[in-house]
Amino acid sequence: PPPLPPHPPLSIRGPLVPAPPRTPRPPAPPQAPLLSSLDAFHVDLDLDPIVDVDDDLGGGADEKGERRSDGRLSVDELIALRIHDVTPEYIDEMRATFPDASLRQIASMRMHGVTTAYVRGMRAAGVQVRSSRDAARLRQMGVTPAFVKQLAEAGYRNLSVRELTRLAAAGVDADFISDLEKYKDKKR
Numbered sequence: 001p002p003p004l005p006p007h008p009p010l011s012i013r014g015p016l017v018p019a020p021p022r023t024p025r026p027p028a029p030p031q032a033p034l035l036s037s038l039d040a041f042h043v044d045l046d047l048d049p050i051v052d053v054d055d056d057l058g059g060g061a062d063e064k065g066e067r068r069s070d071g072r073l074s075v076d077e078l079i080a081l082r083i084h085d086v087t088p089e090y091i092d093e094m095r096a097t098f099p100d101a102s103l104r105q106i107a108s109m110r111m112h113g114v115t116t117a118y119v120r121g122m123r124a125a126g127v128q129v130r131s132s133r134d135a136a137r138l139r140q141m142g143v144t145p146a147f148v149k150q151l152a153e154a155g156y157r158n159l160s161v162r163e164l165t166r167l168a169a170a171g172v173d174a175d176f177i178s179d180l181e182k183y184k185d186k187k188r
Helices: 076-083 088-097 103-111 116-125 132-140 145-153 163-171 176-183
Strands: none
Touching: 076 103, 076 176, 088 103, 088 116, 103 132, 116 145, 132 163, 145 163, 145 176
């Protein structure tokens, strides 16, 4: 067979045509700075809403949101507990640490990686972990016994769970504190 003639280059847009020239946009007007001083800067990191487990554990409700009359766990609850690897052993361990913890709270702790060893370590570091919610908040923000010890060595002792989670969320650690020590006097 005779050789095929060369094909012209294919283009999705059709024949290659130069694009029309673009008109430049005018520059954006300058904007005032967002903060005129650091004194005006205040952030209140309220982390409570982000710790809650999804509504998968609806307190015994079925998919219509109605409570089961026989007292058994709903299908959604069983699935959520299995997905989050909440075992009977884990439930027993957590209820030994937090006797009033609900299945929802236990699942939240499991989701955030809370173990009894973690809670013991935090308590040994001087943190008053009073509830499963406290444990989940601390673990979620990456607060460790070592972090608490470093803050204590930097002069920040007996911090509440809320203060520890806010510091961790903002990235304030012992190194940051020591770097800022020279600025504690207003004359500097």
